[in-house]
Amino acid sequence: MVTAHSAEDIGLAPEWMKWEAEAGVRPLLSGDVLSMREQMNGLGQLLNSQWAAFHSIDGVLTTDLVTPQGLNVRVYQPDDSKHSSVPLGVFFHCGGYCVGGIEAEDNLVRNLCKLSQTVICSTQYRHAPEYPAPTALDDCVSITKWAVGEAESWGADPSKLYTIGASAGAALAISVPLRLYDEGNGDLVKSIISLSPCEVHVDEVDKYKPLHTSFENSAGRLPVIDIDSMRTFYSTYNAPLDDKYTFALKYPDLSILPPTYIVSAEFDPLFGDAVVFEKKVKSAGGKIVRKNYEAMPHVFWLFPLPQSLQFFQDTADVIKKLF
Template sequence: MAATTEDIGLAPEWMELEKKLGGRPLLSGDTFSMRAQMDGLTGVLHQAWGGMDIPGVTTIDTMSDSNLPVRVYLPDEALAAGKKVPLGVYYHCGGYCIGSIEADDVLVRNLCLESQTILISVEYRLAPEYVAPVALQDSCDLTEWAIKTASKWGADTTEVYTIGGSAGAALAVSVYLKLYDEGKATPIRGIVSLSPCWVHPDKVDDYKGEHKSFINSNGRLPVIDANSMISFYNTYKAPLDDKYIFAFNYENFNVIRKIYIVAAELDPLLDDSAIFDRKLSEQKVNHKYKMYESLPHVFWLFPLPQSKQFFKDTAKGIKYVLS
């Protein structure tokens, strides 16, 4: 927990939350320190949300063919109607180094309820134990497994979307692009990318003048700053020119059917999303972009009134990419 409570234009509801938490949450230090911080914060947030049980959502914990944990979220109302429903494959946040299914549980439960789609949250392996491209390859394998088993859960295998937050938001894009190039993306109708880290700050090329949110974030913004992200990138060890892990390097985004991108104003990754939005516009890709003012990175994991609105908005984003 950072000591600072500097007024940087954060929403009043966020400042009130900081008072309750006793400071400004900021992940810092090495990977193992940040893992411990994230685990502690996850426990606090689960309590603050009042527990994880949400009426109308059933969860099943199981293992994939590759022996990696997954959690299946089932919308009771839609499935009770006896029809097949869309399937989302969810990749958690954490810079490829921290985080888990548990950390993003509140988000996925609420999205399952609001969107009335099945969601399968996947547990890819993390750095430094497993460096690049393991997280991406695990996520591709788990996505193929999710599609293969979709009918078991009552999902429609022709209506699939990828979705994630932060590093998971980058994976939602990367998985689609890699599977597309391998001829395996046919069932995937669209992508929902929530505050993606999709470009390395040392490889923004002609967009360098537009990538200011990252370098201006140190020690000021909640949750993560540039130091946190550099630690993640250095630990994951992905080549800066990798066209999948840093999808900024991918040439033709017209292969994407539809994509919904979310950004937060007080997030070091704000300009990642803004540049992504611009590139998609330049290539005339079907997409929508939504930015939440006065809020930080992954604010939706925190018990805020705006988080509840975010769940509703993102459910509409899911509907958009499937339409």
């Protein structure tokens, strides 16, 4: 189970505080990466059992596959779709490039597949410290290219491709199109869904003030992750501070990004990352829309809350409008 911390009243939504009271814990990934993996596994098992009782979902067919590079993916297909060819999403999971995976975000992807009526290929990229930077990006680029080639066999249209991810996966949803653009495949990804991306290294947050203040006083207070969690993730992944893909704010021209939808949450240490990134893309002339969820913490949609159900519908509606 995750580490317990005092449930300080910092203004979180009553529904979240009720979940904490019933669970008897304020979840926070802490310690070294191996400890975080155990915590994430324990949290995932708890949440999966709670979701089964809170909001069951059917109408989705899943198939577990292995790519030619030996990477695991799970393909989600809406089995009640009347379309012969639907958009294709490639999903990248949260976990600071070090923890997490397909199982932890199965409920999220399953709901988005059902509500948006799109095929989604969920990826299991390799983790640091065993596989440091840029392995996660390399894996996600490889899987995206492979998924495009397989799309028609899944009932998806490869010309309607979007990348989507949460936290570190949200950063990958941005960096994959950038890498593809630099490789000459800039027209492959048609849109981006980036859910609370990590874009500002903890050692560089001062460069982005006053827009970025959400790391301040976060240690041991905010649920799920805090500044100490992010410091551990970044030091373990070990990407250079000037890496224009891991930290897309360093990319020279963000106007080349396809239309981007970005999500932030009020009580998330990455709230400032989303605000700064939105401003940078707009300043470059890019197309970006940000939706903020008040009184909610990082990746709140993994938890069985009414706000999570609204988030699923909001995000699915955006996907449907993109194509």
